[in-house]
Amino acid sequence: MAHTGTYSRCLQVWFSLVVVSVPLEQVEGVWPLPQQIHQSADRYSLSPQLFSFTYGKDSAAQAGCSVLDAAFKRYFSIIFPDFTKGAENGLHYLWPEPKPFVVSVSVKSRGCDGYPDEDSDESYNLSVSNGQAVLRSVTVWGSLRGLESFSQLVYQDDYGSYFLNKTEIVDFPRFAFRGLLLDTSRHYLPLHAILKNLDAMAYSKFNVFHWHIVDDPSFPYQSRTFPDLSNKGAFHPFTHIYTQSDVMRVIEHARMRGIRVVPEFDSPGHTQSWGKGQPDLLTPCYKGDVPSGSFGPVDPTVDTTYKFMERLLKEVKYVFPDSYVHLGGDEVSFACWQSNPNVRKFMEKMGFGKDFTKLESFYMESIMNMTAALNKTSIVWQDVFDYHERPRSKYVVEVWKQGCYLCEMRRVTKAGLKVILAAPFYLDLPIPTHSWARYYIVRPLAFRGTDEQKKLVIGGEVAMWGEYVDATNLTPRLWPRACAAAERLWSDEEKTLNADLAFPRLEEFRCQLLKRGIQAEPLFVGHCKHEYNGL
């Protein structure tokens, strides 16, 4: 009674896959797959009491390095969860005889107190041999990636003893921008839900948290310049907001994991929530000759709008250290602008005729110029590019529309703009929630174009919109499906295009996520040694 035809087919796939998964035992047990990984059957035992992280003698970073000191502590708990829980009694280690194991980390350039950015070098080399592992990287961010891979190499046998195999890894990301969007406007996400997902992001080597903090339903960001935006525009002015301290906590939690925080202050559409706390910002819609009482997008015809945006963006620059800021620019409905006599007058004056895309472009150019003056790079949704394919300034385009997204990639890169691909990674869409493989088989560079064009594809982004998602279902809906996108964005496409081969590896990784406390849903029938126990 459980099975439709679809299920039966899935079962067949599954039975054929278990055969593949059995003999692997930890070989290639790193997700996303490193660029090069060689493992042998030689395995070494680890004892928590005799295990340590240390800085290499030639390392530019030494004890006191905020990012790496914290990472050593974190990964020790991840690698030895039982030990941390106090369940360790040493008995397991009578045989094989415990030996010391040292992970030596060497970083070329220090930068322990900086922020990751678009040019950060995340490459690392990891060599695991008898009694030691040597991890080398150019930056601390590369070390973080290497520590994550190292933690995934360690496994336990049925008696709880820890092991890892002789391994050589040479690794670097395919794309510099590997983002994940969370939407805290359609539903409010409590701070701990955001922090938990930053943890999960780090496990999959995502490196950009795109914080979609503005939209029509609510504006939870407590602005120091315009406190009324959240006082009046949040779902609740005290319980459903992010204070400045909350935001700092998110940014620091992310930094510690080599993750950038790119905030989105979307305009001129998607701003209904701003209208409540900032009168005269939105365009009054008209019914015939009189205002209808409802409001449309931000009013692009009045000076006060630009003054508001300039002050807001100045605050954004101050609060968010990242060099990028997302300015939105999507899905602007022109009906309200069209109804408003002042807007029509402005159109005439500017010679825009009846083409409201020109008005939208005029507005977006203005705020992109503000952003450039603040030394920030603008990201915008593809609409901005579509309305005006000959860009006057440099900005980054995020491709989100379903359909031929590769055609759009070709057009954007042909115009010489950098591009981020989100369209095939909309994990919130109301489709079968377990279809991870469709995210896996995406090929971001499979469009006709020159090498120069391909280089302009700086990465991709998983989007988890909030219409149907809040803290109750966010984590199982994101994980492990987002991991599929993570491997696509980090690993060599040639080695990772086969979803059937990836399946047992992803199943294993999902069990690792459970063990780390991430409520990642199952891919199919089966079990993990440690089931989720956090209800």
Added chain:
Amino acid sequence: MAHTGTYSRCLQVWFSLVVVSVPLEQVEGVWPLPQQIHQSADRYSLSPQLFSFTYGKDSAAQAGCSVLDAAFKRYFSIIFPDFTKGAENGLHYLWPEPKPFVVSVSVKSRGCDGYPDEDSDESYNLSVSNGQAVLRSVTVWGSLRGLESFSQLVYQDDYGSYFLNKTEIVDFPRFAFRGLLLDTSRHYLPLHAILKNLDAMAYSKFNVFHWHIVDDPSFPYQSRTFPDLSNKGAFHPFTHIYTQSDVMRVIEHARMRGIRVVPEFDSPGHTQSWGKGQPDLLTPCYKGDVPSGSFGPVDPTVDTTYKFMERLLKEVKYVFPDSYVHLGGDEVSFACWQSNPNVRKFMEKMGFGKDFTKLESFYMESIMNMTAALNKTSIVWQDVFDYHERPRSKYVVEVWKQGCYLCEMRRVTKAGLKVILAAPFYLDLPIPTHSWARYYIVRPLAFRGTDEQKKLVIGGEVAMWGEYVDATNLTPRLWPRACAAAERLWSDEEKTLNADLAFPRLEEFRCQLLKRGIQAEPLFVGHCKHEYNGL
């Protein structure tokens, strides 16, 4: 960038609905909707310190009644969560001045130590007036339903004070069987996940937990008669099983909430996991003249099979007090039987020709007879009826196949058999997970048939199969969508067919579930006063 066309349409629906939801303030704030409910604007304040449950003087049940004593304690915590958490300081109650409030419960027949069954009277009357509520029912199970409704009438204002309105309720269930199936074979569900879902079931007035405990991937039930079934057939013989004590705990937790536990021991198909611990039970499949090494359904041609089933069913009778037992009988693949020369010989001997449905019917009749001899009623999946539409014995048919399920309902009831409708309530199917309305608009009796036929429809059941579901995503995938089915099965269909009207009520109820610690996912954009905080 968030919206497809679908989303935009949803938004319109949503905006039209918020208008409806605002003025309701607690009126008809009970889910599922009672048969009759009258509320007035008169409201009374409640103070936890001066609130009590008591037994009516004329009540057959008095202090010491296990079911109701426990329910009083439970519902006090549910009604006054802040008080229970120790956050109560009495300040809220300076104004309005606190007055005592007594809920007096009167039961006609005692039965405090019994189990709910198919004939249990769940009706109740509830009258809330100044300073008191009077709850009357025939059985303790009816009192439980009334206490649940009462708890949903209480609400808090923004300062944390508790109120409820003058209310009269006359209520009874439309269907006696309101089931929910959990599948603990495809994934193991930790005990606490099952208990938590029993809580949620009680909040929606579900009254049957259908425990699908056997299937191909694993058999987690630790049998006292056949311990090897789980020793060898569970995912893990210690961590992924239900001990006898676990089962007792589930049954008692359910009983306390007026919920029956109907176990399913599905055969002859879906039994691969049994084969591991019970050699010679499954049919050896053949390739040509030699056994292929793989096994098919239970072998219905040998005596040992029936001896095994008889001993197992005797244990089931002993362990599970419910008068029903689910015997499965679905999706039997005939290929293996057909390949086996002994089975073919048996078919010839019995005069079944090449019709394997006759062999399946022969097997099912045999174990249904065993079940009847043990004084239990058999439920089977519709396949058993479909193979043999002229039943020799009485059993209950569960309709599960998609397609024209109402046609099947007509056929089954025409044959004089009782029927349970599950087909339109498959909440695990890989469809958009937020589509609650499709479960709401189901009309179980909308087939042509006599009144006698309609009476044979004893209820319906939500099925949450386990292919893609375990403890990580079970709760948000079930709730609040299962609530839609709950209202269909409890309430008057004429008053509850409009999903648009139900929407704000269900949104409100979902917030109540969150407050009670149930990880119920959102229906759409919005917020609850108390968001889920349990990550």
